[in-house]
Amino acid sequence: DNQPFVLEFNVRFGDPETQAILPKLKSDILEPILSSIEGDLDKVDLEWDERFCLCVVLTSGGYPGKYEKGKEIKGLENLENLEDIFIFHAGTKRKNNREFITAGGRVLNVVGLGDTIKEAQQRVYQAIQNIYFENMHYRKDIGNKALHFFLKGKMV
Numbered sequence: 001d002n003q004p005f006v007l008e009f010n011v012r013f014g015d016p017e018t019q020a021i022l023p024k025l026k027s028d029i030l031e032p033i034l035s036s037i038e039g040d041l042d043k044v045d046l047e048w049d050e051r052f053c054l055c056v057v058l059t060s061g062g063y064p065g066k067y068e069k070g071k072e073i074k075g076l077e078n079l080e081n082l083e084d085i086f087i088f089h090a091g092t093k094r095k096n097n098r099e100f101i102t103a104g105g106r107v108l109n110v111v112g113l114g115d116t117i118k119e120a121q122q123r124v125y126q127a128i129q130n131i132y133f134e135n136m137h138y139r140k141d142i143g144n145k146a147l148h149f150f151l152k153g154k155m156v
Contacts, residue, residue, distance in 0.1 A: 019088045019109040020055035024048050051084075054120040055111045056128060056142045060091065061135025063105035071134040073100040073107070078130040084113040084120075085127045102133055117146050 022029070026047040035044045060067035073092065079085055088111065091104020110127050114120030121143040128138060 015090070015106070016055050016057050016088075016109050019086075019111050020053050023086050023111055023113055024051070024053050049113065051113045051115055052117045052120045053111060053113050054117065054124050054143050055109050056124050056138050057090075057106050058108040058110065058128065058131065058133075058136055058138045060102050060105050060107055060133075061137055063137070067105050068135065069101070069103050070095075071102040073102060073131065073133045075130040075132055076100060079127055082123070082127055085123055086111040087127075107133065107136070117143050117150060121147070 026049055027045075032041060032044045032046065035041045060069070060071070062068070069091075072095070076087065079087055088109040089100070090106040090109060091102060092100045092107060093103040095101045108131065110124050110131070112120045112123035112127065114123055124142070125140070
């Protein structure tokens with residue numbers, strides 16, 4: 001009958017959507033999770049950071065196809081004191097309990113908060129300049145569409 005219908009319904013954290021949303025959550029994440037189990041989710045009042053959040057995924061060369069693993073990830077220690085930058089590990093593992101190496105296609109998620117989209121974007125891409133692994137790839141246009149709409153006075 002040419003009407004839309006639900007193909008699937010997921011109740012899980014999406015990747016990389018969660019990485020771009022959770023840094024904005026000021027409330028304890030456990031409260032809505034436990035309330036949803038108890039059927040009281042409608043009673044939860046969440047507190048959010050009003051700033052913009054941007055996430056860029058660093059991938060292994062070849063992803064989403066065949067990619068190499070075991071490449072040493074350098075520079076993460078340079079990010080420890082950067083303000084409003086979060087690093088979420090995805091396809092990584094520790095080698096000899098010391099350095100991190102690549103272990104998947106989506107390797108790291110670099111997330112930044114900012115008062116504007118431009119500020120969040122600048123923070124993320126400046127942080128990425130500190131990270132290196134062989135055949136590292138990432139999109140360089142994340143946030144550009146939103147910037148374009150905001151410059152035209154449209155909400156996104």
